[in-house]
Each structure stands twice: as structure tokens, then as C-alpha cells.
Amino acid sequence: xxxxxxxxxxxxxxxxxxxxxxxxxxxxxxxxxxxxxxxxxxxxxxxxxxxxxxxxxxxxxxxxxxxxxxxxxxxxxxxxxxxxxxxxxxxxxxxxxxxxxxxxxxxxxxxxxxxxxxxxxxxxxxxxxxxxxxxxxxxxx
Amino acid sequence: xxxxxxxxxxxxxxxxxxxxxxxxxxxxxxxxxxxxxxxxxxxxxxxxxxxxxxxxxxxxxxxxxxxxxxxxxxxxxxxxxxxxxxxxxxxxxxxxxxxxxxxxxxxxxxxxxxxxxxxxxxxxxxxxxxxxxxxxxxxxx
DNA sequence: CTTGCTCATTAGAATCATTCTTATTTGATA
DNA sequence: TATCAAATAAGAATGATTCTAATGAGCAAG
Numbered sequence: 001x002x003x004x005x006x007x008x009x010x011x012x013x014x015x016x017x018x019x020x021x022x023x024x025x026x027x028x029x030x031x032x033x034x035x036x037x038x039x040x041x042x043x044x045x046x047x048x049x050x051x052x053x054x055x056x057x058x059x060x061x062x063x064x065x066x067x068x069x070x071x072x073x074x075x076x077x078x079x080x081x082x083x084x085x086x087x088x089x090x091x092x093x094x095x096x097x098x099x100x101x102x103x104x105x106x107x108x109x110x111x112x113x114x115x116x117x118x119x120x121x122x123x124x125x126x127x128x129x130x131x132x133x134x135x136x137x138x139x140x141x
Numbered sequence: 142x143x144x145x146x147x148x149x150x151x152x153x154x155x156x157x158x159x160x161x162x163x164x165x166x167x168x169x170x171x172x173x174x175x176x177x178x179x180x181x182x183x184x185x186x187x188x189x190x191x192x193x194x195x196x197x198x199x200x201x202x203x204x205x206x207x208x209x210x211x212x213x214x215x216x217x218x219x220x221x222x223x224x225x226x227x228x229x230x231x232x233x234x235x236x237x238x239x240x241x242x243x244x245x246x247x248x249x250x251x252x253x254x255x256x257x258x259x260x261x262x263x264x265x266x267x268x269x270x271x272x273x274x275x276x277x278x279x280x281x282x
Numbered sequence: 283c284t285t286g287c288t289c290a291t292t293a294g295a296a297t298c299a300t301t302c303t304t305a306t307t308t309g310a311t312a
Numbered sequence: 313t314a315t316c317a318a319a320t321a322a323g324a325a326t327g328a329t330t331c332t333a334a335t336g337a338g339c340a341a342g
Contacts, residue, residue: 022309024319043299058321063300068319080273082218082226082329084299097267111262118259118274121252126238128278132221133259135269163338165290184328199292204329206290223300225328 006091007074009035015072029054030065034075034089040096040105042084078105080134095133108135147232148215150176156213170195171206175216175230181237181246183225219246221275236274249276 007015012031013023021027033049034041041049047062066087069075078086080098086105093115095108115131122128148156153172154164162168174190175182182190188203207228210216219227221239227246234256236249256272263269 022318024308026320056321058323060301060322061320064320077223079220079223082220085223095262097263097269106267108263108267114259114262118255119276121236121255122238122249122276125281126247126249126276126278127280128238128276130277132273132275132277134273134275135260135263135267136271136273137267137269139268140266163289165337167291197292199294201293201330202291 006089007031012074015074016068019072021068021072024065025054026050026057026061027065027068029057030062031069031074031089034069034087038088038107040078040086040088042086044084046087080136095135097135097137097139099139100136101138106139108133147230148172153215156215157209160213162209162213166195167191167198167202168206168209170198171203172210172215172230175210175228179229179248181219181227181229183227185225187228221277236276238276238278238280240280241277242279247280249274 009028009032012028016023016027029050030046033046033053037049043063043066044059046066047057047059050057050062066075066077070077070087074090076088076090078088078096080096088107091107093110095110097106097108098104099106110133118131118133119128150169150173153169157164157168170191171187174187174194178190184204184207185200187207188198188200191198191203207216207218211218211228215231217229217231219229219237221237229248232248234251236251238247238249239245240247251274259272259274260269
């Protein structure tokens with residue numbers, strides 16, 4: 001039974017209301033889209049998928065929902081390279097591997113303690129509250 | 142005598158010509174600007190500094206020069222958060238610390254072996270040719 | 283040298299992602 | 313059910329970057 005810190009569609013409502021926010025259909029839809037297919041879509045891709053389910057949703061709302069979910073820490077915004085921001089449901093601490101051939105991004109689970117180990121390289125006076133690790137390369141498939 | 146892999150204004154010419162490119166005044170100026178003040182400026186900031194020295198230089202040329210220098214691996218493009226790309230002269234392997242209060246970015250030297258250690262978390266079949274580490278937090282100053 | 287050719291630069295237009303603005307809608311609360 | 317704040321929608325506006333087309337510069341062959 002693996003313990004994850006990933007929000008689920010079920011726990012989303014309480015996360016939102018717990019932050020004084022409303023659990024709207026749009027927010028739930030956007031989260032579900034990220035939750036169902038973990039392929040780090042851009043806002044625009046989320047928008048396309050959302051429209052299939054809710055044709056009246058607007059791109060601005062998708063941006064708003066994503067921003068809200070990031071604030072609530074149930075979704076993570078990821079930026080490597082210039083280019084649109086990509087989003088993933090937060091789950092356990094993980095690094096990202098960016099396959100330069102396919103352009104796709106894979107999550108890499110982090111062994112416990114690695115982030116703390118990495119933080120030890122910081123000089124005195126530097127207090128990190130997050131560490132992001134990005135690999136670039138290719139995968140044999 | 143510290144051994145670095147940092148290009149210098151002197152070595153730039155041969156790096157460029159070695160790649161079949163010309164060492165133009167614009168390219169040299171852009172590189173010198175990055176080399177002199179290592180504060181991770183944006184293309185627009187480089188442009189402003191460049192104009193002080195060479196009033197006729199254009200923003201497009203600054204973008205072109207930066208891209209060329211990145212291709213030659215004498216300059217590194219850095220992207221965290223959405224927002225403009227920032228540039229630093231390549232020097233030794235280092236991580237970036239992004240101070241969330243001031244918005245400034247500091248280089249963190251990496252102890253030898255750290256990158257290799259971090260790479261060991263990759264599953265079989267993943268071949269990383271680069272690892273980027275980004276800290277976010279605050280500094281006591 | 284000087285003609286020709288390729289690489290670079292310039293200026294401005296175009297594009298893309300994102301944010302902003304304003305009006306409308308929704309939903310919880312009194 | 314009336315009220316009021318929060319959320320959504322649509323499109324305009326912004327900002328960073330890239331593209332396009334024209335001009336300029338430097339080297340190589342004659």
C-alpha cells in the first residue's frame with residue numbers, strides 16, 4: 001500500500017473548500033483531466049480536452065483553474081525550456097526526465113532522502129523550500 | 142589554480158570559428174556582457190547593456206547572438222517559472238538558487254560526483270546527458 | 283583589387299502564451 | 313428569496329520570442 005501525497009478527484013473538494021474556495025465543475029474537470037492522463041499537458045491541451053466534456057468552458061477559465069490548483073498545491077506547474085507551462089497532479093516528490101527525441105516528459109520517483117542530500121550542498125544562509133531536478137536525454141525504448 | 146570549463150572573451154573567437162561561425166563584434170559584445178556581470182540577465186537586459194556600447198545593435202541580433210552562443214555551449218539558457226529566459230556564461234557545473242523574495246538568482250557550485258549520484262536514481266533505459274537542479278527559497282542576508 | 287556568395291545584422295511584422303478587463307453568472311448566506 | 317462575493321466567459325492587451333525581407337560585411341576565386 002503505497003502512501004502518496006497525491007490529491008484525488010474525491011479529496012479535491014475538501015482541499016478547495018478548506019482553502020475557502022469553491023469546488024466548481026470547471027475546477028473539478030480541469031483536475032480530472034490532469035489526473036486521468038499524466039502526460040504533462042499545456043494549458044491549451046487541457047483546454048482542448050476540457051471542451052470535449054464541457055463545450056462552454058473558456059481558455060481563460062482553464063488558466064484560472066490551473067492557477068488555483070497550483071495555489072492549492074494539488075497541481076504542479078513545470079517549466080523547462082521556453083515554451084508553454086506544463087502541468088502535473090502533484091503526487092509524491094519526483095524529478096522530471098525530458099526526452100529530447102520525443103519531447104515527452106516522464107516522472108522519476110525520488111528515493112527518500114535524496115532531496116535532503118542535495119540540499120546539503122547549499123552554503124550557509126541559503127534556505128531552500130523546494131528543489132527541482134530536471135534530466136534531459138534519451139530513453140531506449 | 143582552479144580549473145574551469147568557462148569560456149573567456151579570448152577563447153570565444155576560436156570557439157566560434159571552430160564551429161564554422163564568424164566572430165562578429167555583436168557576438169563578442171553579447172558574450173562579454175554575460176561574462177562581466179553574472180546576474181542572469183534576460184535578453185532584453187542584455188540588449189539594454191549592449192546598446193550602451195553599440196547603439197546600433199538590434200534586439201533581434203541580441204536574440205540571434207544568444208542563441209548562437211547557447212549552440213556553441215559557451216552560454217547557458219536558464220528557465221524557471223514562466224517569464225523571460227535568462228542567460229549565464231557556462232562555467233563549471235552548477236545549480237541555481239532562486240531567491241523568492243528578491244527574484245535574484247545565485248549560482249551554487251556542485252561538489253564533484255553529485256550529478257553522477259543524482260543520475261543513479263534513473264531507471265534502466267534512461268540516459269541523461271544533462272541534469273539541472275533548481276532551488277527555490279530565501280537567503281538570510 | 284573587385285565580383286560573387288554566404289553569413290550576419292537590422293527593423294519591423296507576426297506569433298504564441300499568458301494576463302487583464304469587463305460583464306455576466308453562480309452559489310452560498312442572511 | 314435578496315444580497316454579495318466568488319467564478320466564469322469572451323475578447324482585448326501584453327510581453328517575449330521568432331520570423332521575414334532587405335541590407336551590409338567579410339572572405340575566396342578569378
